[in-house]
Amino acid sequence: MFFLGQDFNFDSDFKVKLGFFHFSSCSGCQVAFLDMFEDLVEILDTVELAYSNMLTKKKDVPRLHIAFAEGALCIEDKRHLSLAKELAEKANIVVTVGGCASFGGIRRLSVGSQAPQPSHQSFIPLTEVELLKQKIKYAIPGCPPNPSLLYNFMIALLEVNEDFLQPFEFMANSKDACGFDVVKEVINKGLCVGCGTCVTACPSRAMNFNYHYNRPTFKPTLCVHCGSCLAACPQSFKPYPQPIYT
Amino acid sequence: MLKLDRQFLFGKLKGIYEVTCIKENPLQFILKEMMKEEFIDGVIGTTQEGVKVKPQLFIAPEEIRLSRLYFHSGQNTFLKKAIQKYRLNKIAIVAPSCIFDGLNKTQYYGIGCNWAKTAVALKVGILCLGITSEEGLECELLDITGESKEIVRNYLSPEGYFFETNSGEKIKVNMETHHHYINSGCKYCLNLSARGSDITYIPLQNDRSGIFILRSERGWRTLGILQKKFPEAFKFRLLGFKDISYVEDLLRQKLILNIDYILERVEMGLPVPKWNSNRFRKFYRLWNSVNDVNIEEEAF
Ligand code: SF4
Ligand code: SF4
Ligand code: SF4
Ligand code: SF4
Numbered sequence: 001m002f003f004l005g006q007d008f009n010f011d012s013d014f015k016v017k018l019g020f021f022h023f024s025s026c027s028g029c030q031v032a033f034l035d036m037f038e039d040l041v042e043i044l045d046t047v048e049l050a051y052s053n054m055l056t057k058k059k060d061v062p063r064l065h066i067a068f069a070e071g072a073l074c075i076e077d078k079r080h081l082s083l084a085k086e087l088a089e090k091a092n093i094v095v096t097v098g099g100c101a102s103f104g105g106i107r108r109l110s111v112g113s114q115a116p117q118p119s120h121q122s123f124i125p126l127t128e129v130e131l132l133k134q135k136i137k138y139a140i141p142g143c144p145p146n147p148s149l150l151y152n153f154m155i156a157l158l159e160v161n162e163d164f165l166q167p168f169e170f171m172a173n174s175k176d177a178c179g180f181d182v183v184k185e186v187i188n189k190g191l192c193v194g195c196g197t198c199v200t201a202c203p204s205r206a207m208n209f210n211y212h213y214n215r216p217t218f219k220p221t222l223c224v225h226c227g228s229c230l231a232a233c234p235q236s237f238k239p240y241p242q243p244i245y246t
Numbered sequence: 247m248l249k250l251d252r253q254f255l256f257g258k259l260k261g262i263y264e265v266t267c268i269k270e271n272p273l274q275f276i277l278k279e280m281m282k283e284e285f286i287d288g289v290i291g292t293t294q295e296g297v298k299v300k301p302q303l304f305i306a307p308e309e310i311r312l313s314r315l316y317f318h319s320g321q322n323t324f325l326k327k328a329i330q331k332y333r334l335n336k337i338a339i340v341a342p343s344c345i346f347d348g349l350n351k352t353q354y355y356g357i358g359c360n361w362a363k364t365a366v367a368l369k370v371g372i373l374c375l376g377i378t379s380e381e382g383l384e385c386e387l388l389d390i391t392g393e394s395k396e397i398v399r400n401y402l403s404p405e406g407y408f409f410e411t412n413s414g415e416k417i418k419v420n421m422e423t424h425h426h427y428i429n430s431g432c433k434y435c436l437n438l439s440a441r442g443s444d445i446t447y448i449p450l451q452n453d454r455s456g457i458f459i460l461r462s463e464r465g466w467r468t469l470g471i472l473q474k475k476f477p478e479a480f481k482f483r484l485l486g487f488k489d490i491s492y493v494e495d496l497l498r499q500k501l502i503l504n505i506d507y508i509l510e511r512v513e514m515g516l517p518v519p520k521w522n523s524n525r526f527r528k529f530y531r532l533w534n535s536v537n538d539v540n541i542e543e544e545a546f
Contacts, residue, residue: 171521203356212379
């Protein structure tokens with residue numbers, strides 16, 4: 001498996017070591033991740049949660065095969081900078097979880113300088129940090145992502161199911177995500193079929209629908225830049241696994 | 247070149263029946279009775295006020311009034327309401343295949359609608375030759391007849407594809423003309439017969455009859471239950487492919503137009519969505535390189 005890296009030692013690394021890391025965020029993604037971990041019971045003999053600020057007591061970041069990270073990087077926060085360095089060193093691959101880490105998310109709306117931490121003024125998604133770029137292989141959309149998506153992603157990653165993983169690879173190179181995506185990527189390219197899926201997929205009611213013209217409409221002020229609308233749109237990439245035509 | 251064989255046009259199926267109902271439109275009757283029996287607790291489909299078609303969520307059997315003009319818009323916007331407001335968990339969806347494609351991606355939905363897919367009890371696909379906007383339909387009619395008309399139904403018959411006006415006039419629609427006016431998204435569609443649904447419904451000239459292509463165990467059971475319960479209300483006629491050769495011809499004509507469109511798009515290098523730059527190119531490669539592949543699962 002590609003994420004096992006060169007230094008895979010079968011005796012000590014019998015299980016695939018995962019870590020979950022928290023940058024500037026509401027922790028919703030970590031809750032969704034831990035939610036899905038319950039369903040992973042049947043594969044707990046193959047994976048081990050080696051680091052999570054919520055569940056494990058470890059202070060030091062161990063060597064990891066896969067690091068999942070939520071939240072945006074605060075440029076003024078030294079701890080964030082050193083955590084990013086550590087991840088670049090110690091993780092074989094990094095997967096950004098949720099809008100904040102992948103595309104900036106709700107942090108795109110932040111003007112910084114809030115009362116409790118006035119020095120924290122600027123936030124960027126992890127996918128924009130040059131040091132982490134070589135390590136970030138996949139980005140998962142959502143605010144937070146659906147636990148069932150995280151589960152299927154996890155299984156696909158362990159099985160190296162490339163058909164399932166490919167869109168997430170594309171998303172890692174997609175710096176921005178918002179409702180304009182469906183306008184730019186689907187409607188303007190003549191691919192919208194007017195199904196309304198993007199409206200149901202949007203967690204923040206930023207997507208609406210014009211039933212006369214049969215097209216979605218977008219209110220930018222309500223958008224939290226999670227990427228769910230484009231990811232759920234049947235015209236952005238086809239559902240995988242493909243529906244079984246029985 | 248890939249063959250546009252039956253398997254590709256119709257998909258897998260268990261049986262084809264012409265169903266006639268003495269009470270009302272058979273699909274509408276079936277949905278009402280299914281809801282009365284609590285096999286389903288809601289229907290998402292489209293309804294009609296005169297010539298206006300709009301998506302609708304029906305939560306009581308007496309409310310169900312399906313549109314006869316099978317042109318959809320935005321059925322999936324009602325999923326949120328069905329799940330979050332009404333807490334429905336046995337929804338029947340009556341729609342063309344692209345709506346089900348959206349439904350097959352529920353794992354990518356934002357929080358709150360995670361389990362939308364598990365709330366769906368029955369998928370009735372509508373055989374769809376492409377839909378137009380209200381304006382598109384108006385222009386299409388002007389093109390065909392030279393006059394403005396109010397269309398209230400569309401259906402298939404051995405003579406071809408027809409629109410019916412509110413005065414009962416029947417207007418034959420040529421596939422090439424229709425292709426010109428449909429939504430541009432429909433011009434890239436390769437699943438016109440709603441493969442992947444439980445039942446595909448094909449509207450016929452007589453509104454009290456329709457062709458039901460049964461695809462899944464669930465679809466099969468649905469019809470079985472209703473037939474048992476109302477033996478006097480339904481008449482079933484088992485059909486073979488030769489009985490619906492006119493449907494096959496229309497599907498083939500329309501798909502060839504769509505495939506032309508896809509190939510042209512790739513040759514022109516028109517942009518595709520950033521998260522799947524391969525979609526049409528993959529089809530193009532398959533189309534040009536192999537003789538007999540089941541592209542249904544591979545490319546679309
Ligand atoms: S993406 Fe949403 S849920 Fe996840 S950490 Fe950011 S704000 Fe919270
Ligand atoms: S429009 Fe909605 S789903 Fe799309 S990115 Fe914005 S918040 Fe997310
Ligand atoms: S989800 Fe449906 S309505 Fe929304 S952009 Fe995609 S095709 Fe259009
Ligand atoms: S032609 Fe295809 S994309 Fe268009 S409405 Fe019908 S099923 Fe949907």
